[in-house]
Amino acid sequence: MATDIKDAAHAVEATALMKLLPARPRLLALGEPTHGEDALLDLRNELFQQLVLFVEEEGYRTIAIESDCMAGLIVDDYVTSGTGTLDEVMERGFSHGWGASAANRELVRWMRAYNDGRPASDQLRFAGFDGPLEITGAASPRQALTALHTYLAARVGADLLPCTADRLDHLLGTDDRWTNPAAMMDPSESVGQSAEAGRLRLLADDLVALLDAQTPHLLAASSREDRDRARLYGRTATGLLRYHHWMADTSPARMTRLCALRDVMMAHNLLALAARGPALVHAQNAHLQREQSSMQMWQGRVEWWSAGALVSAELGEDYAFVATAVGTIRHRGVDTPPPDTVEGLLYALPEDRCAIDARRLAATLGDTRLVRRTSPWFGYAPFDPAHLADSDGIVFVKDVPQSGRS
Incomplete structure (x- = not known):
């Protein structure tokens, strides 16, 4: 058995990963079981660089990460044109605190250096x-909604617009109405089902419909890049207004809906990126896996279809998912895995890290019963052996060291 498992292991290199896949995917999704560990982000960076430098015929020129899609435009502008400074970009171009990561900083620095002097058609792109x-x-939906309105107002007649910019501003009110932190735990604190929010949802829908209806004119009057950004504004505005609406919901399905809506927004953004060209996608395993995701929350367990499941259903073999699994994160209290877990089996291999053919491993294990590892730390999600064959591959990192960088 140990020899058979070792036969399923390969070097962690982009070319080796590609050989594990049934076809060349437009979206190669690399998951991680925990956030905030630069060792895993360094590995992501290595694989992206290898896809760019050594797998050029595959055309991978975009990396997309689990970060705010609107803020990500700041990073993309910097890596493509040098707009702003690296410090400014790291402060303003990431959500979830990702800008403080040394590995993320190195990724942005490397992309900018690679792009310097290259034609736009050969440049690397960044996306949240x-x-x-x-x-x-x-x-608040303000940024996305007003950006969409501004784009359209500059290119179509005022009589076609469903409202003025002043009308939008009046209905939006102050941003702190939308970002009230009490609303997540108390639906009555949300403005998402107010009369103003309802009117904004209709206006956002009308603006997106106008954007679609005017596509030939808009492509003649502006670049495809600008039109695609306007479509991002539209997706974000309608998605945020929908999310706020359900934040005000009082039914038992409230958190299930909110988790699902977040992944729907992710999926729509990923499908738009896939239409542009092949990309490496990086996020928590739960957002990229093909099976349903689940989480234990304050009101109980919630289950929803992940962005990866939604995108896989649309793209088929044009979507590939490679999960990352780890042996130890000792500085988080995650010690040597039990031998009857997926992580325990892989921990017994001599390599510090390896790429695993997940389906071959599942076939090798046959009826061998493995259990899901339990974690003493809430921030780490172990690999579920029941879904081994649903992954195209596994990247296994034996020991995750504590980052010594700031």
């Missing part, structure tokens, strides 16, 4: 594919 959301709440 999460909505402007945090687990504690959601952003």
Whole structure:
């Protein structure tokens, strides 16, 4: 058995990973079982660089991470044109605190250096594919909604617009109405089902419909890049207003809906990126896996379809999911895994890290009963052996060291 498992292990290199896949995917999704560990982000960076430098025929020129899609435009502008400074970009271009990561900083620095002097057609691109959301709440729809209105107002007649900019501003009110942190735990604190929010949802829908209806004119009057950004504004505005609406919901399904809506926003952004060209996608395993995701929350267990499941259903073999699993994160109290877990089996291999053919491993194990590892730390989600064959591969990192960088 040990020899058979070792036969399923390969070097962690982009070319080796590609050989594990049934076809060349437009979206190669690399998951992680925990956030905030630069060792895992360094590995992500290595694989992206290898996809760019050594797998050029595959055309991978975009990396998308689990960060605010609107803020990500700041990073993309910097890596493509040098707009702003690296410090400014790291402060303003990431959500969830990701800008403080040394590995993320190195990724942005490397992308900018690679792009310098290259034609636009050969440049690397950066994208956030999460909505402007945090687990504690959601952003105001102002930025996305007003950006969409501004784009359209500059290119179509005023008589076609469903409202004026002043009308939008009046209905939006102050941003702190939307970002009230009490709303996540208390639906009555949300403005998402107010009369103003309802009117904004209709206006956002009308603006997106106008954007679609005027596509030939808009492509003649502006670049495809600008039109695609306007579509991002539209997706984000309608997604945020929908999310805020359900934040005000009092039914038992409230958190299930909110978790699902976040991944729907992610999925729509990923499908838009797939239409542009092949991309490496990086996020928590639960957002990229093909099976249903679940989480234990204050009101009980919630289950929803992840962005990866939604995208996989649309793209088929054009979507590939490689999960990352780890042996230890000792500085988080995650010690040597039990031998009857997936992590325990892989921990017995001599390599510090390896890429595993997940389906071959599942076939090798046959009827061998493995259990899901339990974690003493809430921030780490162990690999579920029941879904081994649902992954295209596994990247296993034996020991995750504590980052010594700031």
